[in-house]
Amino acid sequence: MAVPGMATGAGVGAAVACAAVVALLSAVLALYGPPLDAVLERAFSLNKACSIKDMKNTFQLVRNIIPPLTTKKHKGQDGRIGIVGGCQEYTGAPYFAAISALKVGADLSHVFCTQEAAPVIKSYSPELIVHPVLDSPDAVQDVEKWLPRLHALVVGPGLGRDDGLLRNVKGILEASKARDVPVVIDADGLWLIAEQPALIQGYQKAVLTPNHAEFRRLSEAVLRDPLDSSDPHGAVLRLSQALGNVTVVRKGERDVISDGRQVLECSQEGSSRRCGGQGDLLSGSLGVLVHWALLAGPEKTDGFSPLLVAAFGACSLTRQCSHQAFQKHGRSTTTTDMVAEVGPAFARLFES
Ligand SMILES: NC(=O)C1=CN([C@@H]2O[C@H](COP(=O)(O)OP(=O)(O)OC[C@H]3O[C@@H](n4cnc5c(N)ncnc54)[C@H](O)[C@@H]3O)[C@@H](O)[C@H]2O)[C@@H](O)CC1
Ligand SMILES: Nc1ncnc2c1ncn2[C@@H]1O[C@H](COP(=O)(O)OP(=O)(O)OP(=O)(O)O)[C@@H](O)[C@H]1O
Ligand SMILES: [Mg+2]
Numbered sequence: 001m002a003v004p005g006m007a008t009g010a011g012v013g014a015a016v017a018c019a020a021v022v023a024l025l026s027a028v029l030a031l032y033g034p035p036l037d038a039v040l041e042r043a044f045s046l047n048k049a050c051s052i053k054d055m056k057n058t059f060q061l062v063r064n065i066i067p068p069l070t071t072k073k074h075k076g077q078d079g080r081i082g083i084v085g086g087c088q089e090y091t092g093a094p095y096f097a098a099i100s101a102l103k104v105g106a107d108l109s110h111v112f113c114t115q116e117a118a119p120v121i122k123s124y125s126p127e128l129i130v131h132p133v134l135d136s137p138d139a140v141q142d143v144e145k146w147l148p149r150l151h152a153l154v155v156g157p158g159l160g161r162d163d164g165l166l167r168n169v170k171g172i173l174e175a176s177k178a179r180d181v182p183v184v185i186d187a188d189g190l191w192l193i194a195e196q197p198a199l200i201q202g203y204q205k206a207v208l209t210p211n212h213a214e215f216r217r218l219s220e221a222v223l224r225d226p227l228d229s230s231d232p233h234g235a236v237l238r239l240s241q242a243l244g245n246v247t248v249v250r251k252g253e254r255d256v257i258s259d260g261r262q263v264l265e266c267s268q269e270g271s272s273r274r275c276g277g278q279g280d281l282l283s284g285s286l287g288v289l290v291h292w293a294l295l296a297g298p299e300k301t302d303g304f305s306p307l308l309v310a311a312f313g314a315c316s317l318t319r320q321c322s323h324q325a326f327q328k329h330g331r332s333t334t335t336t337d338m339v340a341e342v343g344p345a346f347a348r349l350f351e352s
Contacts, residue, residue: 061302063351065289079151088114103339110150152182155172183207193208219238262308266316271333285317
């Protein structure tokens with residue numbers, strides 16, 4: 001794979017990132033066998049210096065962070081995830097994020113949304129725990145009291161941009177940082193970060209998941225420069241560095257992931273459908289994988305940043321869901337069809 005950005009100040013990271021991407025590729029190879037070589041060529045851009053052996057080792061990293069299913073665990077151990085989002089306009093986004101977290105393997109998924117969004121989100125699924133608190137004057141305290149029971153928060157899907165709501169979310173982010181709760185920030189959560197980057201500056205347990213427009217907005221706000229579209233890896237690396245090594249996942253035709261030291265690229269085959277909600281599936285899945293990766297620790301990720309490994313896992317899973325759903329539904333594919341593929345896609349990529 002090409003990791004050009006890593007040459008600039010990334011040092012040792014270049015070799016490690018290269019190995020990681022190659023390893024991911026190799027694991028898929030092991031799963032599908034040689035006929036899928038072509039698919040894999042697209043899945044991970046290869047640096048010619050990386051060997052197939054390295055690839056094998058590094059794909060194993062994603063598998064390494066997945067907790068085993070055993071009869072010895074209690075409810076909640078494999079993940080209690082909170083989604084902060086859901087307002088009058090947007091109820092689908094927090095639902096997609098929350099249900100995806102459950103389908104990936106979390107035990108409990110909470111949604112903290114506005115009062116009027118709550119009954120709508122509840123009605124989509126009996127599996128979600130829905131708190132109608134986000135527009136209450138006590139929103140911060142109402143969410144804060146749940147923080148000790150949550151392993152990760154996904155902030156932003158379907159949040160909207162109401163000033164009052166964003167003020168509450170600012171308080172929730174500050175409370176999460178104070179308690180060291182990992183946060184994935186997506187969608188309108190990124191709008192808030194573009195307005196106030198200091199909110200997340202240097203927080204090592206944060207992952208940002210911008211789409212095309214969100215990345216531009218964030219990058220221009222933080223770096224105070226027009227975005228250089230000729231160097232996608234360097235742009236992500238620089239944004240992450242400027243934010244104090246917060247992990248950034250830039251979604252697009254290829255997903256580019258960086259923690260300011262290393263750059264990974266995921267171009268696992270997805271589909272040409274660009275229906276809304278796919279990013280919500282990614283951020284919800286990532287909430288669980290971030291928890292698993294931090295729990296597993298750097299020993300399991302071979303010294304590699306656990307958040308990079310988690311991000312790569314969520315990107316490849318989302319794209320695989322899109323691929324499988326499109327094979328069945330073609331042009332009519334929607335995010336609901338992708339959610340139905342989370343289990344089979346996860347098994348294909350990480351468990352067979
Ligand atoms: N069913 C739902 O409730 C959904 C709600 N959503 C929510 O909608 C709100 C706004 O999210 P948006 O993602 O629309 O953010 P923005 O309001 O910042 O809009 C992004 C814009 O960028 C455009 N864009 C995307 N990719 C592009 C590319 N590669 N090149 C050029 N333009 C591109 C899109 O068409 C869109 O107009 C968020 O709260 C989000 O979570 C979305 O998650 C979609 C599903
Ligand atoms: N051109 C593309 N080709 C293949 N996959 C893509 C492409 N653009 C985005 N994706 C994939 O789609 C998923 C969602 O990315 P996208 O940019 O649509 O997010 P988003 O705009 O935040 O989505 P949402 O509608 O949920 O807010 C990611 O897994 C990403 O890899
Ligand atoms: Mg989005």
